[in-house]
Structure formats: structure tokens, C-alpha cells
Amino acid sequence: MSLETDGPGDSPHLVIYNRIWQSIAERKLRPGTRLKEEQLAEIFAVSRARVRQALSALERDGLVTLVPNRGAFVAEPSIEEARDIFFARRTIESQLVNRLCATRTPGAIARLEDHVALERDARKRGDKTDCVRLSGGFHLLIGELAGSPYLGDVLRDLVSRTSLILVMYQRRSQTDCGPDEHADIVAAIAAQDAATAMALMDHHMDHLEGTLDLDDELARQTDLKDLLQ
Amino acid sequence: MSLETDGPGDSPHLVIYNRIWQSIAERKLRPGTRLKEEQLAEIFAVSRARVRQALSALERDGLVTLVPNRGAFVAEPSIEEARDIFFARRTIESQLVNRLCATRTPGAIARLEDHVALERDARKRGDKTDCVRLSGGFHLLIGELAGSPYLGDVLRDLVSRTSLILVMYQRRSQTDCGPDEHADIVAAIAAQDAATAMALMDHHMDHLEGTLDLDDELARQTDLKDLLQ
DNA sequence: CATCCATTTATTGTCTACAATTTTGTTGCA
DNA sequence: TGCAACAAAATTGTAGACAATAAATGGATG
Numbered sequence: 001m002s003l004e005t006d007g008p009g010d011s012p013h014l015v016i017y018n019r020i021w022q023s024i025a026e027r028k029l030r031p032g033t034r035l036k037e038e039q040l041a042e043i044f045a046v047s048r049a050r051v052r053q054a055l056s057a058l059e060r061d062g063l064v065t066l067v068p069n070r071g072a073f074v075a076e077p078s079i080e081e082a083r084d085i086f087f088a089r090r091t092i093e094s095q096l097v098n099r100l101c102a103t104r105t106p107g108a109i110a111r112l113e114d115h116v117a118l119e120r121d122a123r124k125r126g127d128k129t130d131c132v133r134l135s136g137g138f139h140l141l142i143g144e145l146a147g148s149p150y151l152g153d154v155l156r157d158l159v160s161r162t163s164l165i166l167v168m169y170q171r172r173s174q175t176d177c178g179p180d181e182h183a184d185i186v187a188a189i190a191a192q193d194a195a196t197a198m199a200l201m202d203h204h205m206d207h208l209e210g211t212l213d214l215d216d217e218l219a220r221q222t223d224l225k226d227l228l229q
Numbered sequence: 230m231s232l233e234t235d236g237p238g239d240s241p242h243l244v245i246y247n248r249i250w251q252s253i254a255e256r257k258l259r260p261g262t263r264l265k266e267e268q269l270a271e272i273f274a275v276s277r278a279r280v281r282q283a284l285s286a287l288e289r290d291g292l293v294t295l296v297p298n299r300g301a302f303v304a305e306p307s308i309e310e311a312r313d314i315f316f317a318r319r320t321i322e323s324q325l326v327n328r329l330c331a332t333r334t335p336g337a338i339a340r341l342e343d344h345v346a347l348e349r350d351a352r353k354r355g356d357k358t359d360c361v362r363l364s365g366g367f368h369l370l371i372g373e374l375a376g377s378p379y380l381g382d383v384l385r386d387l388v389s390r391t392s393l394i395l396v397m398y399q400r401r402s403q404t405d406c407g408p409d410e411h412a413d414i415v416a417a418i419a420a421q422d423a424a425t426a427m428a429l430m431d432h433h434m435d436h437l438e439g440t441l442d443l444d445d446e447l448a449r450q451t452d453l454k455d456l457l458q
Numbered sequence: 459c460a461t462c463c464a465t466t467t468a469t470t471g472t473c474t475a476c477a478a479t480t481t482t483g484t485t486g487c488a
Numbered sequence: 489t490g491c492a493a494c495a496a497a498a499t500t501g502t503a504g505a506c507a508a509t510a511a512a513t514g515g516a517t518g
Contacts, residue, residue: 038499047474048474049473052501056282069499070479070481070500071499071500084377085379087379088379092320092321095320095324148313148316149310150314150317154317265468267469267470276502276504277503281471297470298471299509299510300469
């Protein structure tokens, strides 16, 4: 399973989508950055029409904001939006975990355990990039295995939006994958202990949300006029 | 609150989106119908680019299927997809109802009760069209009032998809809004009885799913070759 | 007579040029 | 000197034309 390879078979505008997504996740593109169509067209050596498709898709997934006659900007989710996204994630992920406890198969458990092993390995190697990517991948895997394609897609969208929120509001580079919370969740699923699995997932999301500065107004990249008052 | 007025301020491609959505919900456009871009461009007196935007948005919401180099077709959700949509609705709506019990305000309760009154009135008048539209509107209102914009949007999407599923799989013209199930749900929310409210919503969705022919393979509009064997 | 292949036609995908809008810099005036 | 109106530049929005692709039709062949 590949999480972010802009494979050759994909539609051409998807490679632009993925590259921008990746640059945002890697904090190269800061929130609020203007994305000029012509500029992007030159960079990727494609026509503006392609760029427009990609930007439109990015807007749909909440990663960029499209202002009519003004252009595209890397999105700046507000504190309220960030809280809402976390609420939605808690809601959906705990329900998916619940369902996974019911519909679990040996194959699903194996894939989850394999993934957790990969995470552990990345942490041991100290590879921050892999660590972050795999951490997101764990949640995508939950979405994929729970047996609800629709909610799986919703979760994929939420994970994308979360990565942007982390860029904006996470204090230190506390990219902290959490010690072995994922492993505990997998164990609860394997034991078909739905109540524990849901509680653990809830706690896991609380923990992640706790690493953010959602109370400190200064941490928020807000309008210039508010900052200079 | 307007549910389907293609107001003049909206982006032009949204009026096309809404018109097609409306035609699908009214069963004028049957599932599988081909939607030629040029044809639509002529009908709405716009350029093909606009039509493409609208079709792209309709695909995102699962109402049309876009086949590369073939064109756009009114979507034909499979039985599996239909079940998945209903699962997602049960999951999300019961959680939203739960939250609504916690965050309810007098204003929210009033709006819900007003809406239920409108529904009752439409049923008394025997206005099928209004009845169906208001029935969907009730669920959208739940999404709006629950205080999670994100999950509210997800629910909006799910309601759209559900209307297409009803077109495909509902037996007789049993458009049946259910007697007063909505009123019961509102009452439970007003009483802050979360457990009852969630159970009622679950039952309500079960009831709706029960009016479908999701078991009978014959009810499914399938490929010609399967029908003529 | 059926089947396979080439040609034709229709439809979508893409690109380039033009129009509308916003922003920015300049100039005139109070 | 500060503000406002105006003009110019840059950027997005739109439309029309062209190219690529897939279905359909007709004909040739086994």
C-alpha cells in the first residue's frame, strides 16, 4: 500500500495535488501562502487548466482556499474549524473502531499489526518524516479495514485536514507519534473489546489535540489588523 | 432557510448543479441517463466549461459517474453502496442527535418544532413533493443545529445520495415520510434524553431502509445482458 | 451467415487567446 | 502633507478552437 506516490497512471492533475499536499505537510508551504496559477503552471510544466483542476480538488479537501477573482491560498483553518475537525475525527474514528471490532478478520488484524511494527521501526530509526507519515497511515488503514468505504473516504479527508492543523497550531516540533497507543488500540480490536478500543481511540485523539495551542490566540496566524492592534 | 433555490448570488455552476440534483430527486432523470456536455451547455445557455464544473461537483457528491473519455451518467449506486450509505447515515445521525441533546438551545428546539409542523401540514395537504423535500430538510436541519459544520456537510452529502438510492430501490411510490417519527425525535431532544433520541433516530433509519428492495436482485437496474439472460 | 477489421462519426479532453476584475502605483487636489 | 480618484499592471475567469479517444457503422473475409 502506497500512501503518497504520485504514480504514473494517475490523472495528471493528481500529481500536482499530491505535490502541493506533500509540501504543505512538510511545512514548506506555510498557511496563507498565495498560489498563483501561472506560477504553478510553469513549475509543473503544465497548462493553467490543469493547475485549476488541482486547486479545485485541494479546495474540496480543505487544504487551500479559493477566493473568486483573487486566487488560491494555502488554507488557514481557524481554531473553531480545528476543534470541529477533531470532534468529527473522534466521532468517526471511534465508530469505525467499534465496527472493526465486529467485522474484524485475521487478515485485517495482521495488516494492522504489520503497520504498527513499521511505525515502531521508524521511531527507533528516528526518522521523523516516516514517523509522521506512518502515523497518519495507521488511521487511514482503520478507515480502509472498517468496511465502510464512505466513512473511510471521510476519514481520509479528515486526516488531510488534520495535518494542516498540526502545521498551524502544534507548539514545538512535538511531532510525537505517541508511544504505543496505536499498538494498544490494535490489541483491543484483536480482543474484540469494543468499549476499550473506542475509549483508547478517544484518548488518543484527545492526546493529539492536547499537543496543540488551540487556546493561545497568539499562536493563531490571524489577520494583520488583529495582530497590530 | 432555503433548501433548493438557485439564488442569483450563487456561482453560476451551482445553479446547474442544483437543477440536475432537483431533476434526479424528482425522478425526471433516471439513473444511468447519459448527460452530454454540449447538450447541457445548450439547455442552460452556458459554456461547456461551466457544465464540466457542475458535473465534477456532482461526481464528488456521488450523484453522477464520470467515465474518462466516455462522459457523465446519472449514478447507479449498487446495493452494497446503498447499504454503506445507510450505515454511514445511521452512524453520523445518531451521533449528531446525541450532540444536539447536549448543546441544544431553545432556539434550536423551536426551529425543529417549526419544521415538524411544516411537515405535518404538507402531509395533511397531501403534497407529495413538499413532503419528500421537507423530510430531507429535517435531517439537514439536524446537521445544521448539531454545531459541527463539518459533519453537517457530510450529512448533506449523505442525504443527497440517499435520495438517489430511494429513486432506484424504493418499491412502490411509498414515499412515506413516516407518521410522526420526526416529532418523537424532537421531543426526545427537547427532553435531553440522548439515549432515546439516538435509538429513535436509529429506528427511523432502519424503517427507511426497510422500504427498499435491497435484497431483490430484480429490483436493481442492472446491465442489459443480465436482464436478458 | 457470422465475425473481424477499418473507417467514420460523435463526444470528451486540452490548450491558447481574450475579457473581466482586482490590486497597485501615480498624480492631482484640498 | 494627506487623501482620493484615476490609470496601469497583473491575475483570474471564460469562451472558443483543436486534438485525442472511444463508440458505431459498414464492408470484407473466412
